[in-house]
Amino acid sequence: MNWLRQPRWSPYLVGAGIGVLSWITFGLMGKALGTSTTLVRWAGLLEALVDRQHVTANAYYAKYLVSEPAVDWQMMLVVGLPIGALISALLSRSYRVERVPKLWEWRFGPSRAKRYAWAFLGGALLLFGARLAGGCTSGHGISGGLQLSVGSWLFFAAFFSTGVIAAFVLFGKEGRNHV
Amino acid sequence: MFNVAPADQLVLGLATGLAFGFLLHRGGVTQYRVIVGQFLMKDHTVLRTMLTAVVVGAVGVYAMQSAWFTEAVGPVKMHVKNAVVLANVLGGILFGAGMLLLGYCPGTGVAALGTGSRHALSGVLGMLAGAAVYAEVHPLFYGKIQAVCDLGKATLPEVTGLPPWLLTGALAVIAGVLFSVLRGGGTAAGERS
Numbered sequence: 001m002n003w004l005r006q007p008r009w010s011p012y013l014v015g016a017g018i019g020v021l022s023w024i025t026f027g028l029m030g031k032a033l034g035t036s037t038t039l040v041r042w043a044g045l046l047e048a049l050v051d052r053q054h055v056t057a058n059a060y061y062a063k064y065l066v067s068e069p070a071v072d073w074q075m076m077l078v079v080g081l082p083i084g085a086l087i088s089a090l091l092s093r094s095y096r097v098e099r100v101p102k103l104w105e106w107r108f109g110p111s112r113a114k115r116y117a118w119a120f121l122g123g124a125l126l127l128f129g130a131r132l133a134g135g136c137t138s139g140h141g142i143s144g145g146l147q148l149s150v151g152s153w154l155f156f157a158a159f160f161s162t163g164v165i166a167a168f169v170l171f172g173k174e175g176r177n178h179v
Numbered sequence: 180m181f182n183v184a185p186a187d188q189l190v191l192g193l194a195t196g197l198a199f200g201f202l203l204h205r206g207g208v209t210q211y212r213v214i215v216g217q218f219l220m221k222d223h224t225v226l227r228t229m230l231t232a233v234v235v236g237a238v239g240v241y242a243m244q245s246a247w248f249t250e251a252v253g254p255v256k257m258h259v260k261n262a263v264v265l266a267n268v269l270g271g272i273l274f275g276a277g278m279l280l281l282g283y284c285p286g287t288g289v290a291a292l293g294t295g296s297r298h299a300l301s302g303v304l305g306m307l308a309g310a311a312v313y314a315e316v317h318p319l320f321y322g323k324i325q326a327v328c329d330l331g332k333a334t335l336p337e338v339t340g341l342p343p344w345l346l347t348g349a350l351a352v353i354a355g356v357l358f359s360v361l362r363g364g365g366t367a368a369g370e371r372s
Contacts, residue, residue, distance in 0.1 A: 011206055011207070011231065014202050014203075014206035014231075015228040015232040017198075017202045019236035020236075022232070022236040023239035025195055026240050026243060026256075027239075027255050029188075029195070030255075031192075031258070032258035033199065035284075035285040035286040035289065036306075039306045039307060040310045042310070043310035043311040044310075044314065046307065058315070066181070069181075069183055070182060070183070071189070072183075072192070073191060074192060075192065076189045076192030077193070077196035077199065078196060079192075079193060079196060080192070080194070080198075080200055081199060081200035081203070082292040082293030082294075083196070084197035084200025084202075084203075084204070085201065085204040085293035086200075086293030087197070087200075088200070089294045089295070092205075094204075094294070095294060095295045096294070097295040097297060098297065099297045099298060101212060103212050103216075116298055119282070119301040119302040119305065120305035121277075121280060122281030122282070123277065123288065123304065123305025123308075124277070124309035124312070125273055125276055126273065126274045126280075126309065127277070127285065127306040127307075127309030128310075129270040129273030129276075130270065130285060131309075132266050132273065133267050133274060134260050134266065134270070136286065137278075139260070140260065141229055141284075142233060143258060146232070146233045146236030147237070147240060147258065148241075148334045148335040148346055149333070149335075150262040150330055150335060150338055151260055151261060151263060151264070151333070153335070154262065154267040154268055154271065157271070158274075158275065159272070159275035159278065160275065162271065162274075162275030163279045166276050167215060167279050168219070171215070171219060175215075176219050179221045179222055
């Protein structure tokens with residue numbers, strides 16, 4: 001069982017695995033892989049702890065929390081993600097605490113507060129974008145891509161090209177030597 | 180109370196998430212440097228993984244749409260999202276900028292929580308904030324963006340009139356060429372984890 005302990009598998013093997021996982025979710029569960037809707041549900045449920053009325057009166061939240069089950073298949077998928085990754089990391093002994101990534105430190109210094117602040121902002125920006133677009137790298141990128149969906153391929157082209165431009169603006173060509 | 184889906188749905192969702200999270204970690208895409216390395220066009224692990232997933236997935240999912248499969252096994256539902264062109268593009272631009280800053284997407288960021296990435300937790304909290312802000316502003320402007328160009332649940336086979344197997348085949352060829360031309364992130368062996 002040596003392969004279970006390898007820290008990295010070929011990206012083609014992993015990609016094929018995700019593709020076959022999609023066959024199973026489409027064919028046996030009637031679902032498509034996705035993540036970002038769950039973050040809307042979590043945000044809404046957390047807000048509802050404080051002001052339930054505000055959440056149920058918001059048409060966008062109500063669509064995901066009132067018209068549909070608030071706790072559903074995809075929410076459990078998202079709960080499973082870190083557990084599955086943890087199992088893989090433990091089996092392959094590659095669990096590593098990372099607070100400030102080396103590449104970030106090279107460019108922006110060792111400050112944890114600075115890294116956490118920008119990670120927070122990046123997370124906020126990307127989820128806002130995902131909800132505007134109607135999906136993220138799983139819902140649009142993988143599930144939409146494999147269905148040859150027009151909107152999903154537009155999303156893919158837009159996020160990938162923006163990411164590349166932003167990467168060269170922020171890290172520069174020299175950043176390539178620090179990956 | 181808010182409703183909860185039937186237990187079998189929850190168990191299947193959890194099992195799917197366990198497998199997905201395991202695969203994302205083994206693929207290396209729960210690592211900040213792999214995601215940012217892709218955007219710096221240095222490590223093409225993300226492209227290799229995603230394009231392989233899309234091609235393999237398309238073969239199976241479109242095979243399930245074929246007449247013989249439907250007859251032999253039964254219909255399999257598609258889950259195509261609406262192509263709201265301006266929303267897809269603007270959302271994609273914000274997503275790309277955010278993904279570069281965070282170094283994760285929603286799926287890989289949540290998965291990275293299980294691998295020891297502490298800054299990913301800050302990113303996930305940011306995602307919750309982004310979702311909350313979006314929920315407040317969506318009713319104010321989404322209609323205007325949607326009005327510009329909404330193609331409905333459009334797929335490439337419908338728009339081009341070409342059969343899915345041809346488009347999938349073409350995509351496989353393009354992916355194969357990219358995989359052989361691009362350098363970096365191609366093999367599991369010899370890379371540090």
